[in-house]
Amino acid sequence: MTSEKPTMSGQTMIEFKDVHKYYGDYHALRGITATIKAGEFFSLLGPSGCGKTTLLRTIAGFEGISSGVVMIDGKDMVSVPANVRPTNMVFQSYAIFPHLTVEQNVGFGLRKDPRSKAEKAAAVAEALEMVGLKGYGARAAHALSGGQRQRVALARALILKPKVLLLDEPLSALDKKMREQMQMELIKLQRQVGITFILVTHDQEEALVMSDRIAVMFEGEIAQLADPETLYRRPNSRKVADFIGTMNFLPAEILSEIDGKVEVEAKGFGRLTLDAEQVSVAPGSSSASIGFRPETLTILFDGQTATDRESRAEVVEVVYYGDMTYYDIKLEGTTEPMRLSMRNVFGRPVLDIGTQTRVAWSPGALVLFR
Amino acid sequence: MQSKPKVRFWGSEAANGLLMISPTAIYAILLLAAPLAMIFAYSFMTDGYLKIIPEFQLCNYFGECHSYKDVNGARSVAQTYRGVWSDPLALTLLWRSLVISLVVTATTVLLAFPVAYFVSFYVAPSKKSLWLFLITIPFWTSYLIRVFLWKVILGTGGVINSGLLEIGLISEPITWLLYNANSVVITLAHAYAPFAILPIFVSLEKIDRSFLEAGRDLGESPFMTFWRVTLPLAMPGVVSAVLIVFIPTIGDYVTPNLVGGPEGKMVANLIELNYKKLDNYTLGSALAISSMAIVMAVSLLFLFLNRRFLKGNKR
């Protein structure tokens, strides 16, 4: 298997400069500016209607843009039609040509390739082997399962060795097991071929698992562009925090600000000081709140003591998940229940509703939204 | 703030769509819309012998009308005739056409509904297209010969009479079978049957079967479930069935000509007479326009009544 290592890893592959797109009066893309690096696994994540698919299609050339610039590998793509762009796409519906065999589908893009018939056939066989469909070449397209169709779509796109592979929600039609398996295979495949992958998805877990970097989009704009860990731990707005995983919010009052360090008071947590990097400033928001993930709070059982800080709380709801137990707790002095998750390690009891308990937490795991 | 750019027309979806449809659309405009507009205009003009004199008048519709011919360069009256709405014969034929096609429509749709219901609700899904194919085949086989066969079947020396005489059920041939409105209704109802079945079938197919179970679950009898759930949901199909049978039958030519006799002639026969035999295009046009106006008025009235029915049924 030849693996083409990207020659210019880390360099810019795709560049958006202030891209706008209108459908009639509808403003679908509102000033997208971003760069995607060569060899990166990049995801566009957002709810349906946020413009992520539109943005992907402007790269493929299926959608024109109203203003701005889209560059691929340093070339302006404005007047380049889809069929000559150095990109290939895996469609949401896979778009496997139903009247052709698997082989003919995979070799579809080689029609104008100057290579000999035998060489092309070898390339097709190689591509099929790469996606784990060795020996399926003669099958009729409509006789394939969902997962197999997706592999054919992948082989068909990768055989042309595009600079960028575009994936439009490729896993959404698969069941949960198959989806998780394909996620792993896609990651491996991307590492193997080294091609820039751009994935559109509405599934935050999928984006976190697969991507080097993620652009979270809302209403035609990129809300945050970061690597998965930053996105999870330091979301830059309550909206992003809400969309990715679960986050609890507690109202907070800002007491003072010295050298970027912010001193706040929040019911249940008391008075604490946060570093500058823990503070997200959302434009137009008037009230401040503290955010934290369910797993950053830990229930203290008899005899345990907190390494950092601790608060008193009451259990108001228990949901048992097997490997995990989710608790809704009320911190002392608050009225809103907060979500807390505990791993069910052997010997650890599951608490009942109404139990008074203590929770441990650390100011470093909190985020302040203001 | 970014200002919204001007949308280009060429290359846009609208332009591509219009370009794509233009051959068909231009054909329809030139050979359908323009001709219809032209007979509309003709119906207000004056008939000269084998030509049209572009003088506006209403007499093709109301009152007495003259057609002219040139005699030595001078215009002289060739013929005097009555406008459509002042001519007892034309009114009789229009009225008869309307009544016949209403009866045909009602008969066809009522007889067709159980068939559509059977195919949709009782036939196994894999066999449905076979049944539909069986139902549609007679429709596609030579209309002319089918109509003629009814003449042969219904006539005094025809299949039914000779058959009944042969087995001794009757001693005299039945004469009321052919050459009257009855035979026209039977023949047309036969010809338009698939037209009525298919739209009703399609709308019955769209009904989610769990609605019917819900109706039963909520304590309605099978009949009331049909009346309050199935029928209103099937109504769009019934409406298209009614219109698709009613509109063409009113202008049918072959059936009244072959099996109608003098008592069963319809407006199409009069239109043909004016166009082919009498060369009176202005009166012919006025007849065509009048029948279209009647069709349209009745169709709109029907759509209006149907809306009332559906509203009344909601409660």
Add this chain to the structure above:
Amino acid sequence: MKGGWFRGYTIAYLIFLYAPIVLLPIFAFNNSTTVAFPLNGFTTLWFGKLWEDPALHRALSNSLIIGISAAVISTALGVFASRASTRYAFPFKGGLMGLIMLPLVLPDIILAVALLTVLLGIGTPLSLMTVILGHVLVCTPFSIAILSASFQSLDHSLEEAAYDLGETPISAFRLVILPLVLPGIISSLLITFTISLDEFIMAFFLAGNENTLPVYIFGQFRFPQNVPVILALGTILVCLSIALLATAEYFRRRGIAKTGGKDTGGFL
């Protein structure tokens, strides 16, 4: 038995539908000039007579010329219209499609006289050509009804996938769309040919001095002694129609299966 009452009714209804068609061959082979019971013995005389009538042969060749031309032209127009209506949104779409589909419900006689008026108005002599013009008008809506189903079941991303893999809009149409709608096109050709072959009114008004098959048949109705010959001709025509329709239905279903669509049944 489920739906027993309905089944009985439907079978009775089908007997009513098929009664005339079943009688057709019975009397076409009956050795009598009158169409009545009792039957008089088997003969193929009436079929033999079909070969001897030059006017019939002329009418038949006219009908074939008209039928083939009308089928090809109306199917071509149908491809444009159904592709446009299933693929694009554009202004006046409803109005234009309504106009194009209008002949489906408008009485044929009105179409015929309107067309006649215009053709004579601009001084076009009546000929086979003018009948073709009229038949295209009548056939196009049927073609669109059939083809729309084919184009509708076509996933738009198939076309985009072809562009994405380097094809131009024209080669994408040739390599992907055309093969997928081909069964629909064949079905449309067969159906529109059947309609044209069977159409009477348009031909009656627009053929001038020429005859088509139905116009010839209509003329023969005046002569009672020719009735058995007409029944023989009718038997052949009905068999031909059924063969054409069955083929059309086969292609229509194959097309739907190919594009992975769901069979909604029927041509209309």
